[in-house]
Amino acid sequence: MHGNWSATGPGDAGVHLAGATLDSQARATPGRGDGNIDLEGRTTTPVANGLSDYAGLQLDYSNLSSGRGSIALIGSSTNNDGVALRSGTTVDSTTGPILVQGIGGTVLPQRRPVPTGSGVYMAASSVRSTGGDIAIHGRLNDSIPNVQGAGVFLGDGDGAPNIIAAGRDLDLVGSATQGAPGLLLTEKAPLSAGRHATVRAGNNGTTDAVVIGPDVTIQAGQMLNLRPGEVQASGAAVDRTADPVDLGSPSGQGFALSADEFSRLSGGTIVVGSNEHSGAIAVNGALTSYDALTLQNGGAGSAGIQINAPLQAPQLGLVSTGTVAQSAAGGITAGSVLARSTGGDVDLTHADNNAMALSGSAGARFAWVDRDALMLAPVAVTGALGSVNVPQALSANTLGADRVLVQTLDQDLTVALPLSSNSGADLVAASRFQNPGAGRIDGAPWRVWANTWVGESRGGVAGSGLRPNLYGCTYGGSCGVTISPDENHFIYVQRPTATVHIGDASRPVGQPNPPFMVSVTGLRPGDSPETIHGSVSTSATEASPAGSYPISGTYSSDIGYVVTVVPGTLSVGSAPPPPGPGPGPGPGPGPGPGPSPNPGPGPAWPESRPRAWRQCRAVAPLPQPAARQRHVRPEPGWRAHLSGE
Numbered sequence: 001m002h003g004n005w006s007a008t009g010p011g012d013a014g015v016h017l018a019g020a021t022l023d024s025q026a027r028a029t030p031g032r033g034d035g036n037i038d039l040e041g042r043t044t045t046p047v048a049n050g051l052s053d054y055a056g057l058q059l060d061y062s063n064l065s066s067g068r069g070s071i072a073l074i075g076s077s078t079n080n081d082g083v084a085l086r087s088g089t090t091v092d093s094t095t096g097p098i099l100v101q102g103i104g105g106t107v108l109p110q111r112r113p114v115p116t117g118s119g120v121y122m123a124a125s126s127v128r129s130t131g132g133d134i135a136i137h138g139r140l141n142d143s144i145p146n147v148q149g150a151g152v153f154l155g156d157g158d159g160a161p162n163i164i165a166a167g168r169d170l171d172l173v174g175s176a177t178q179g180a181p182g183l184l185l186t187e188k189a190p191l192s193a194g195r196h197a198t199v200r201a202g203n204n205g206t207t208d209a210v211v212i213g214p215d216v217t218i219q220a221g222q223m224l225n226l227r228p229g230e231v232q233a234s235g236a237a238v239d240r241t242a243d244p245v246d247l248g249s250p251s252g253q254g255f256a257l258s259a260d261e262f263s264r265l266s267g268g269t270i271v272v273g274s275n276e277h278s279g280a281i282a283v284n285g286a287l288t289s290y291d292a293l294t295l296q297n298g299g300a301g302s303a304g305i306q307i308n309a310p311l312q313a314p315q316l317g318l319v320s321t322g323t324v325a326q327s328a329a330g331g332i333t334a335g336s337v338l339a340r341s342t343g344g345d346v347d348l349t350h351a352d353n354n355a356m357a358l359s360g361s362a363g364a365r366f367a368w369v370d371r372d373a374l375m376l377a378p379v380a381v382t383g384a385l386g387s388v389n390v391p392q393a394l395s396a397n398t399l400g401a402d403r404v405l406v407q408t409l410d411q412d413l414t415v416a417l418p419l420s421s422n423s424g425a426d427l428v429a430a431s432r433f434q435n436p437g438a439g440r441i442d443g444a445p446w447r448v449w450a451n452t453w454v455g456e457s458r459g460g461v462a463g464s465g466l467r468p469n470l471y472g473c474t475y476g477g478s479c480g481v482t483i484s485p486d487e488n489h490f491i492y493v494q495r496p497t498a499t500v501h502i503g504d505a506s507r508p509v510g511q512p513n514p515p516f517m518v519s520v521t522g523l524r525p526g527d528s529p530e531t532i533h534g535s536v537s538t539s540a541t542e543a544s545p546a547g548s549y550p551i552s553g554t555y556s557s558d559i560g561y562v563v564t565v566v567p568g569t570l571s572v573g574s575a576p577p578p579p580g581p582g583p584g585p586g587p588g589p590g591p592g593p594g595p596s597p598n599p600g601p602g603p604a605w606p607e608s609r610p611r612a613w614r615q616c617r618a619v620a621p622l623p624q625p626a627a628r629q630r631h632v633r634p635e636p637g638w639r640a641h642l643s644g645e
Helices: 611-619
Strands: 002-006 015-018 021-023 037-044 057-060 063-066 071-077 083-086 090-093 098-105 120-122 126-129 134-141 152-154 163-166 170-176 183-185 189-193 196-202 210-212 216-231 237-239 245-248 255-258 265-274 281-283 292-297 305-307 311-320 324-326 332-341 346-348 354-362 365-370 374-376 379-385 390-396 399-401 403-408 413-415 418-421 425-428 440-443 446-450 469-471 489-492 497-502 505-508 516-521 532-538 547-557 562-566 568-573 630-632 638-642
Touching (some): 015 037, 057 071, 063 071, 071 083, 071 090, 090 098, 098 126, 134 163, 134 216, 152 170, 163 170, 170 183, 170 189, 170 216, 189 196, 216 255, 216 379, 265 379, 292 379, 305 311, 311 379, 332 346, 332 365, 332 379, 346 354, 374 403, 399 403, 403 413, 413 425, 425 440, 440 446, 497 532, 497 547, 516 532
Parallel strands (some): 002 037, 015 057, 021 063, 037 071, 063 090, 071 098, 083 120, 098 134, 134 170, 152 183, 170 196, 183 210, 189 216, 196 216, 216 265, 245 255, 245 281, 265 292, 281 305, 292 311, 305 324, 332 354, 354 374, 354 399, 365 403, 374 413, 425 446, 446 489, 497 562, 505 568
Antiparallel strands (some): 216 237, 354 365, 379 390, 497 516, 516 638, 532 547, 630 638
């Protein structure tokens, strides 16, 4: 049914049904499926007509129903509502799609106190499909300021609710050409979709384009997608990809959702933006989502995502081609976070950030600071494909960027995925580094910073070079060692203790000091004795009388060990007596002279040395001249120093 009304005086709608019942199922031809319902009405006037207040298509207390057939309600008016559903009108289908499309206009009224007009206006009416899709598209040409209307207006129905319920998908789009809201949902109205709901709105950006009243809820079984959009003059619904999005502000402009409005939205995942959206997305007021939340502006030249206020969600996706950042007030709390910037930085270093799992990537720098324990692990979120209004699967099984910084301010940092960088990575654990086995660090040289090695699990990740482990160094703070930028390091705040044991020695009076042998204990796996440096000394000289003299040492570590020295003792004994004359010739060869019954005071060297000394001598190199001192490389775990006067 099509109708058109055009006059300069008062008149009626292009199509106006009151108390009508249309049922396409009753008209179905057996074997050919249900019929369709197609109503289109237009109201046009040659000039602005302040006497006309009728819609292009108006239904009052009428009932339209279809089974598998479609229902299309299309209307336009230069003076008022494009489509008006009033007074308990119902529009229902079983599985057939329903389209309500209206383009409204405004003029200075002659019979009304304020100018009115909406693209689609509903009052105490319902649009429902048990298993089909519903599209409601409204545009308002609000050439008159302060109009009481919107692109789509759910208005007063004397307390009765407006109901929009799609068994499958709902596409709700409203826009105004000037400052009127694109969507004005003020009266009690549950809006729902069994699968996906897409909500788009736009205006000239001087006022709020999305107004969701306190008794309005929007719910989707799987994905609820919110993004700027408009209805064109042709009736086509399109995105406004460059429009900014303001979340959390109590009085935002353009596509803006306050925290109160956001609290009445629900879905398996709430997606703000899409893969094609490029306008900035900003959280400007504290925002809490009880459902998984993704902020997405994946279009070319994106203005990025900015978190300027606390943001909380059980699962969070921050996906952009621009920079993803936060201000000093923008702490993030989430069970898991996927942060991705294909063309800029991920710069999320607020001290209040708190996530259990994190993954993502950045075209330049990736930085995340977390106040608690954190696991780098694969994370999957849901985005939106704007061209077809369906979910987009987004996942990150690795973490990579040109430069990487991930830091916990308390507890452990766990790596359970491959991580890579082009120019360097710093992984900073307030307590310990953990790798349950799936973690890997590739690419440019990296540094793992931790408080302690006690209780850590490296999972096969190891440092490189002669100094894989460094100690006594705090990330961003004091550091007593030199960190090579070309090697991979584990760096700890705590310092282990290495002990240098100086072995005891002995000699007769008047002889040079023998070699002084040392051993090193307490080194951690991978640390070389070559990193312990120093020398031994004693006050005894060749002229020293018999007695005991301490053998002391001074040692340090160039990788940060605390070095303690256990001194040895040099025993200087009296010179042994000269040997006595041998026995005269006997009748035959006999044994040589036996031991003296009163041996001199000189030490019997091997026997007088303790067992540990004998072991040290067993692995030590041959003595060198005592007149000089040098380092000798012994067997692993030992270090020998030769010292003389």
